[in-house]
């Protein structure tokens with residue numbers, strides 16, 4: 001049987017993308033990496049894993065709809081069924097939601113609904129919180145608001161800096177994301 005095909009969307013470093021690629025059998029094939037940032041480091045990682053990649057910025061389009069229509073064309077060309085956001089720093093708009101809602105997943109570095117949006121790790125430290133976490137959820141039109149699939153907590157110690165906390169969060173993310181994908185692909 002042909003495996004389902006999936007794409008990862010990322011804007012930056014791509015450590016989650018690497019963790020997904022290195023996790024072994026997922027029940028789907030990651031055949032495409034899309035980035036909205038043509039100079040993102042994740043693009044080199046895709047090359048290393050021999051995954052097709054495409055990058056274009058929304059700034060090259062008249063509006064978000066035109067930008068997403070181009071992404072949609074790309075997804076259809078690769079027969080993509082699922083989209084995994086891994087540090088994709090943009091809201092998903094109506095063009096992609098209409099076709100993929102329920103099959104777009106995001107990972108966020110906090111225990112949602114706490115600390116949504118950008119810089120969630122900084123937010124947790126600045127708030128003086130004693131715990132935060134990692135959440136994997138379905139994507140809807142809001143900012144980090146879709147139905148939660150799985151979430152786990154992480155304690156924040158007094159000695160934690162952004163760097164030490166981020167390291168623990170990323171380690172947990174890298175374990176959780178492949179596991180959740182595997183679980184979703186069994187359905």
Ligand code: GRF
Pocket residue numbers: 010012013014015016017086087088107108109173
């Ligand atoms: C991760 O912390 C993820 O939760 C958030 O963006 C970060 C991406 O990191 N959405 P990386 O590019 O996967 O290293």
